[in-house]
Amino acid sequence: MSFDVDIAKRLGTTEISARFSGGEGATVLFAPSGAGKTSVLNMVAGLLRPDRGHVRVGGDTLFDAARRIDVPAERRRAGYVFQEPRLFPHLRVQANLRYGGRRATKAHETAQQEPGGAQAEADIVRLLELAPLLDRWPRTLSGGEARRVAIGRALLSGPAFLLLDEPLASLDRARREEAMRIIERVRDEVRLPMLIVTHDPQEAERLGTQVVEL
Amino acid sequence: MLSAAEWEVVRLSLLVGGTACLAALPLAFALAWLLARGRFPGKLLLDGLVHLPLVVPPVVTGWVLLLFFAPNGPIGGCLERWFGVTVLFRWTGAAIAAGVMALPLMVRAMRLSVEAVDPRLESAARTLGASRARVFRTITLPLSLPGLTAGMVLGFARSVGEFGATITFVSNVPGETETLPLAIYAALQRPGAEETVWRLAAVSVALSLIALTASEWLGRRWGRRLHVL
Known part of the structure; x- marks a missing residue:
């Protein structure tokens, strides 16, 4: 079981709670806008601290209120693709892609995964068709391009699992199709546990190996 | 000419102004970061303390410095006992006075620039495995560079122009503590020194103008790159 999440958090006057478990492939969290889906992802990533409950991914406990476990965000190995690309504006695309690379090499040493570094980078660049963008500044990228870079940056950080927040929002129809293909490719080729948040039922249907309604 | x-x-x-704002830089940036991002009790009080030199009469600031740095004062005593040095009537004292007076302006400019750094970029960096220290070094610091420069320039200009606290703290010793404003003031007291006043005043204006233009130029150069998320 890849995701085992049972969390609750009070933010202002709203109570956000989520309880689900997911197996192989992509787990889609499906809920209308404003249900606190992003907060759930933030709690899984370690950016927001739940009031109670637990977060386990691939058997590792990342948070457990009762056992006082709270792994800091930088050690959770979450490949988090945010709703907005959040590329670092002072770094070119290639430097953005390599920002998390240091952890990737470290993870490789300990976990004996596939070779990280140059080979992994070349693979991701090919998978996401990033080659023509490497030398560009983030501000010159289109929305779709920036999102591909953001996905690449998350994949190259040596993640143990992926979090995707509304990966298709604010893309036009053609770009949506393209992004959908890319996510399916990542899901089927990189084979990391994936948690995808969406409010679009079609998207949920197509991307999710299983769909959880909040 | 001169x-x-x-x-x-x-x-x-230049020596006093440069030393003052270089020495104040790390403290100013640390305070700016604390005030922009920190959440701790007494933050309002710290904010007030930092800004005091901006609103208290400079003579009072100079007098307080004198109390602290006098040979029997808490800091002056230690300096004398441990290192055998004093900052009274020395250019180092003038630099301290200038630095204290410039600090609030530097903190204000730098705080605005730290606040303008999108925290969402910092949390993105953390999910990519960066420790808080690395996030600061690779994201927060470079992205607040324009404001940091602006703060330095403002601080430098303010340091070079410092008068009240300096003359109270280290008095006017030619060749040691007599900076531009002190020299202009002294020349004004001397009959027949109008030409000196004109020339030194012109230098002051030129220095300030160069500093401001340079900071504006640098800010624009960097600013262009740093926009959009």
């Missing part, structure tokens, strides 16, 4: 004595005044002003 006489030898006037050049000495300019040299001393």
